[in-house]
Amino acid sequence: MTFKSLGLIEALLKAVRLQGYETPSPIQQKAIPPILEGLDVLASAQTGTGKTAGFTLPMLQILSKNSVLHRRPLRALVLTPTRELADQVYNNVKHYSKFLDLRSAVIFGGVNQNPQIKHLRNGVDILVATPGRLIDLENQGHLSLSKVEIFVLDEADRMLDMGFKRDIDKIRSLIPSKRQNLMFSATFSREIKSLAQTILQRPTVVEATPENTTVEAIAQQIYRVAKEKKTNLLIKLIQDGNWKQVLVFTRTKHGANKLCKKLESARIFAMAIHGNKSQSARTRALSGFKNHEVRVLVATDIAARGLDIPLLPHVVNYELPNIPEDYVHRIGRTGRAGANGVALSLVCAEETSYLASIEKLTKQRFKKEIIDGFEPDPNASTLPPKQGGGRHQRRGGVRPTNKRSGFASGASRSSYNRRR
Numbered sequence: 253m254t255f256k257s258l259g260l261i262e263a264l265l266k267a268v269r270l271q272g273y274e275t276p277s278p279i280q281q282k283a284i285p286p287i288l289e290g291l292d293v294l295a296s297a298q299t300g301t302g303k304t305a306g307f308t309l310p311m312l313q314i315l316s317k318n319s320v321l322h323r324r325p326l327r328a329l330v331l332t333p334t335r336e337l338a339d340q341v342y343n344n345v346k347h348y349s350k351f352l353d354l355r356s357a358v359i360f361g362g363v364n365q366n367p368q369i370k371h372l373r374n375g376v377d378i379l380v381a382t383p384g385r386l387i388d389l390e391n392q393g394h395l396s397l398s399k400v401e402i403f404v405l406d407e408a409d410r411m412l413d414m415g416f417k418r419d420i421d422k423i424r425s426l427i428p429s430k431r432q433n434l435m436f437s438a439t440f441s442r443e444i445k446s447l448a449q450t451i452l453q454r455p456t457v458v459e460a461t462p463e464n465t466t467v468e469a470i471a472q473q474i475y476r477v478a479k480e481k482k483t484n485l486l487i488k489l490i491q492d493g494n495w496k497q498v499l500v501f502t503r504t505k506h507g508a509n510k511l512c513k514k515l516e517s518a519r520i521f522a523m524a525i526h527g528n529k530s531q532s533a534r535t536r537a538l539s540g541f542k543n544h545e546v547r548v549l550v551a552t553d554i555a556a557r558g559l560d561i562p563l564l565p566h567v568v569n570y571e572l573p574n575i576p577e578d579y580v581h582r583i584g585r586t587g588r589a590g591a592n593g594v595a596l597s598l599v600c601a602e603e604t605s606y607l608a609s610i611e612k613l614t615k616q617r618f619k620k621e622i623i624d625g626f627e628p629d630p631n632a633s634t635l636p637p638k639q640g641g642g643r644h645q646r647r648g649g650v651r652p653t654n655k656r657s658g659f660a661s662g663a664s665r666s667s668y669n670r671r672r
């Protein structure tokens with residue numbers, strides 16, 4: 253299968269060649285033909301599957317075929333849940349449209365709106381946006397959505413998690429009812445299905461990889477540890493293993509900040525990326541991490557969503573997510589593009605039920621290891637941690653149980669020291 257055989261025009265093939273892609277990824281093979289036919293598409297795909305090119309390439313082809321109007325009304329709208337994802341999609345659009353006469357822009361909140369307004373004033377064919385800023389600028393009369401032909405909803409599940417349902421409904425009311433709709437989501441909960449019904453018309457459904465199966469290239473290790481020993485264990489792992497680029501997940505923003513400080517005091521350069529950080533702080537952290545200046549990036553699930561960091565060797569779950577699907581997203585950040593990766597989880601007693609839910613969802617039973625000097629606390633409660641200020645919404649069907657999992661029976665002394 254080649255990009256050419258999918259029916260893409262030369263200007264796009266050239267741009268794809270420039271990116272160095274040789275063959276289309278599975279989601280691209282499945283999504284590009286129906287989109288080119290003008291059909292609505294509902295796609296199950298997460299970051300790392302090549303989904304962005306999967307919708308961007310055919311979208312650009314359709315737009316380039318219709319004659320460019322002098323005043324360039326907005327003809328394609330891509331909605332994303334986060335600023336980072338918006339920026340990434342925009343960069344993709346720019347790369348792939350390099351040899352086409354199409355203009356694009358990106359808008360998101362948290363930064364001055366004036367440069368964005370100025371950009372829009374020149375006329376753009378494609379707009380990538382987060383919902384809040386889009387509605388703001390529409391309200392102020394800086395853009396019109398009345399000529400939108402293609403509407404893309406990227407990471408729809410995360411949109412709902414972040415409470416954007418009302419914004420999506422509002423935006424839907426501003427675009428013409430006759431249009432092509434593309435919706436991408438990593439998971440398919442009842443809410444996602446009902447959202448799809450309100451947006452898509454007789455969609456072609458495509459899937460990238462079977463949902464909720466974890467990538468084989470990723471080695472998954474579970475360390476049982478006492479809660480208060482987690483930080484020191486993480487420091488030991490980073491230092492002993494001489495890890496250079498580690499993505500660490502915490503459940504809360506506060507937890508991310510706290511961990512960063514502790515890593516810093518151990519002279520491990522770390523930065524946090526989460527919703528309370530300013531846009532410039534997030535961009536700085538991400539680019540520092542990508543170019544290896546920042547050794548550890550500590551992230552919450554929402555902030556990490558959609559970040560495009562290729563070839564990550566180590567992902568650590570400092571805390572397990574309370575939504576089991578997030579585990580699959582998190583570890584999907586390693587072992588990408590054919591590289592081997594290691595996903596490590598530090599699990600304390602109160603995360604027992606989260607681990608059980610993850611095992612149930614991913615249909616696997618992990619070997620639980622213990623590292624000498626970092627033993628779990630045998631007296632700690634196995635009740636799940638209190639939910640303070642975090643997300644409460646739950647996707648999908650699996651709920652954590654309060655039952656004791658196979659912790660006690662499943663654990664083995666670590667072969668960690670021997671293995672190294």
Ligand code: AMP
Pocket residue numbers: 272273274275276277280298299300301302303304305560562
């Ligand atoms: P995405 O899932 O869209 O975030 O893409 C993940 C990564 O895969 C990005 O770095 C893309 O540049 C890259 N990518 C997309 N399509 C291909 C392809 N056909 N071959 C190789 N890499 C690709």
